[in-house]
Amino acid sequence: MHQLTKGANAELFAEGSEPGPVTVALSWTDPTGAGDADVSVLLLGADGKVRGDTDFLFYNCPATSDGSVQLLGKVPTGSGTQDRILVDLAALPAEVHQVVLAASRYAGATFGELAELRLAVLDGGGDTLVAFDIPDAGEETAFVFGEVYRRGGAWKFRAVGQGYRSGLGGLAGDFGIDVDQEEETAQAGRAAEPGAPAAGTDPAAEPSAAPKRAVRTAKKRVTLPKAAKVDLADHPSWKPARLFSVAGLKNELDRENRATATLLAVMAEVPEFGRRITAMFNAPAGTVQTFTETSFKHGDSTVRPDGTIRVSRAGKIWTALVETKTGGSPLKSEQVQAYLDVAQRHGYETVITLSNDLALDGEPPVAVDRRRARKVALRHLSWAEVAHEAHLLCHHDGVVNPAHAWLLSEFLHYLRHENSGCHGFQNMGPAWVTVRNAISEGTLRAGDRNALRVVENWERLTRQLCLRLGGELGVPVSPVLRGKRRTEPAVRRAQAVDELAAGGRMRSELAVPGLPGPIVLEADLRTGRIETTVEVAAAERSRALTRVQWLLRQLADAPAELRIEALTADGGPGPCELLRALRVEPGLLVPADGAEIRAFRLTLPAGMGTRRGAEETGFIRSVDTVVDRFLNEVVRVLKPAE
Numbered sequence: 338m339h340q341l342t343k344g345a346n347a348e349l350f351a352e353g354s355e356p357g358p359v360t361v362a363l364s365w366t367d368p369t370g371a372g373d374a375d376v377s378v379l380l381l382g383a384d385g386k387v388r389g390d391t392d393f394l395f396y397n398c399p400a401t402s403d404g405s406v407q408l409l410g411k412v413p414t415g416s417g418t419q420d421r422i423l424v425d426l427a428a429l430p431a432e433v434h435q436v437v438l439a440a441s442r443y444a445g446a447t448f449g450e451l452a453e454l455r456l457a458v459l460d461g462g463g464d465t466l467v468a469f470d471i472p473d474a475g476e477e478t479a480f481v482f483g484e485v486y487r488r489g490g491a492w493k494f495r496a497v498g499q500g501y502r503s504g505l506g507g508l509a510g511d512f513g514i515d516v517d518q519e520e521e522t523a524q525a526g527r528a529a530e531p532g533a534p535a536a537g538t539d540p541a542a543e544p545s546a547a548p549k550r551a552v553r554t555a556k557k558r559v560t561l562p563k564a565a566k567v568d569l570a571d572h573p574s575w576k577p578a579r580l581f582s583v584a585g586l587k588n589e590l591d592r593e594n595r596a597t598a599t600l601l602a603v604m605a606e607v608p609e610f611g612r613r614i615t616a617m618f619n620a621p622a623g624t625v626q627t628f629t630e631t632s633f634k635h636g637d638s639t640v641r642p643d644g645t646i647r648v649s650r651a652g653k654i655w656t657a658l659v660e661t662k663t664g665g666s667p668l669k670s671e672q673v674q675a676y677l678d679v680a681q682r683h684g685y686e687t688v689i690t691l692s693n694d695l696a697l698d699g700e701p702p703v704a705v706d707r708r709r710a711r712k713v714a715l716r717h718l719s720w721a722e723v724a725h726e727a728h729l730l731c732h733h734d735g736v737v738n739p740a741h742a743w744l745l746s747e748f749l750h751y752l753r754h755e756n757s758g759c760h761g762f763q764n765m766g767p768a769w770v771t772v773r774n775a776i777s778e779g780t781l782r783a784g785d786r787n788a789l790r791v792v793e794n795w796e797r798l799t800r801q802l803c804l805r806l807g808g809e810l811g812v813p814v815s816p817v818l819r820g821k822r823r824t825e826p827a828v829r830r831a832q833a834v835d836e837l838a839a840g841g842r843m844r845s846e847l848a849v850p851g852l853p854g855p856i857v858l859e860a861d862l863r864t865g866r867i868e869t870t871v872e873v874a875a876a877e878r879s880r881a882l883t884r885v886q887w888l889l890r891q892l893a894d895a896p897a898e899l900r901i902e903a904l905t906a907d908g909g910p911g912p913c914e915l916l917r918a919l920r921v922e923p924g925l926l927v928p929a930d931g932a933e934i935r936a937f938r939l940t941l942p943a944g945m946g947t948r949r950g951a952e953e954t955g956f957i958r959s960v961d962t963v964v965d966r967f968l969n970e971v972v973r974v975l976k977p978a979e
Contacts, residue, residue: 349466349491349492350492357425358850364419374448376395376439377439378406379512381433385512392433408420411622424436434487440479448474449477479500479508480500559738559741593662593663595757604625604627612625619687644659660673662691691720695762695801697793719762731749732808763950764794783834817846817855844858852975866943870939870940876978886923892916892975901913901939907932912926939972943962
């Protein structure tokens with residue numbers, strides 16, 4: 338790890354090496370209780386300016402359209418707050434030369450009132466690459482912590498530590514963003530808008546000295562023990578008593594009521610979990626209170642959202658209404674519309690819909706007339722995302738209170754029980770069988786509406802797979818999108834439909850930090866097969882046979898049906914054999930023309946479930962199974978090329 342001082346720089350990924358995703362963590366403590374700060378990111382071109390307003394990420398615009406930069410939100414630490422940013426360096430457009438990492442305060446608060454200001458850049462495995470402590474913040478209301486930039490084909494980080502007294506507007510203006518001063522002032526004064534920066538007209542200034550503050554001792558964070566407790570049951574049929582029981586759930590309404598109450602109660606009682614969920618909706622960090630079955634007048638009738646969330650900080654209250662569905666129950670447009678109308682009338686910031694569906698492109702899976710409630714945000718959350726955050730806290734990030742760790746583990750067990758109805762995406766939809774049959778009969782054509790529905794559900798399945806793997810591994814896992822597919826969802830889906838019609842195949846790539854490369858997942862509906870693939874750089878050995886033997890030693894326990902292809906330096910096709918044959922004769926993978934082996938392509942085939950659901954013989958279950966097997970038995974045993 339490089340510990341930097343102001344103005345210093347360090348290399349993140351060396352020239353010629355493959356850059357990967359990094360997580361930037363900005364952290365601080367608030368000893369005065371004056372309020373929090375909000376991070377922002379600016380993507381700059383070669384001229385040091387943004388290309389447009391979409392290159393400015395802040396609390397109201399938390400991600401780029403291609404997902405290369407995402408504001409992950411705040412999480413509490415043992416002594417304060419940490420706000421995280423995911424930057425996928427490999428996915429950044431070539432015209433982006435610099436990523437500025439900043440934060441701002443509001444309502445007259447300054448960075449000199451915060452203590453232990455720190456920036457750290459972590460690699461995909463969670464190891465700190467560089468860190469920068471800022472001891473001299475003063476009257477600034479906005480602050481550039483540092484910047485990631487390209488230099489000579491490599492990615493570097495520079496510790497900046499430059500402050501502004503003119504708030505977020507002054508900071509953004511220096512990089513080519515025109516901020517509406519009237520709107521900025523309105524945001525600063527609006528009690529319902531969390532995290533809005535204070536407006537100001539003072540010119541940007543260098544940071545002034547501030548006295549150092551005492552460092553607080555961080556409390557140890559608790560995660561679930563890896564080893565199971567001793568089982569004292571007399572018989573295997575005995576079941577442990579559970580805090581959140583699934584007994585007595587007779588219908589979907591019972592499941593919805595139980596799931597809503599359980600989720601909201603855990604959010605209110607476990608601060609780290611409540612903060613993670615509310616941060617997804619741009620809520621401030623503060624005291625969380627939750628309520629169920631709240632009633633509101635709506636015309637001549639009364640409506641009762643499933644829940645209400647209120648977050649209090651520094652005398653201001655952020656509020657949201659919650660509408661929950663479990664199992665296969667769909668969200669109802671008229672119901673959500675009524676809640677939007679009620680939220681606008683009562684000054685609520687957000688309506689949150691929660692179901693097993695996954696939103697595509699950030700759009701909730703329900704149609705409403707947004708013109709009737711323009712000032713209310715409509716956001717969607719999947720039960721898969723809820724389970725993902727709970728799993729991260731239980732098994733990786735931890736919580737301060739041991740009782741809270743147990744409470745989260747009980748909640749996670751409840752979510753995963755088959756009777757809870759909170760399972761995430763579990764059905765490829767009614768178009769699945771129609772499209773499969775059309776592929777078999779050769780009648781599927783580009784532009785088919787059923788094919789589009791299947792492609793959309795394939796995206797949902799890919800997203801859910803990323804959530805599950807990310808929770809299990811403790812790293813951000815994301816789909817890899819290239820070209821126009823990164824920025825134009827309609828183009829991406831149209832191309833996927835064309836590929837499905839032409840070849841009967843659907844394909845995704847998953848970026849998993851710490852692995853040799855992205856995992857390619859391909860489902861062939863013509864042959865009923867699923868294949869998972871990864872490319873591995875060959876070791877620097879003098880002979881081709883030695884390179885093959887280096888790989889085979891690592892795959893001693895891998896499945897015999899694993900297919901291995903040698904990729905040559907000249908780009909041409911190389912030999913390809915199954916692992917079972919190579920164990921007998923490694924020389925089968927040596928190119929006959931003596932070409933140098935630069936890498937190996939490893940592919941594991943498996944049968945594909947035919948049914949549309951997640952049951953034992955279902956397509957979704959088969960995808961989960963083959964990816965888990967490939968990850969655990971093949972990819973994770975591989976070592977970097979020497």
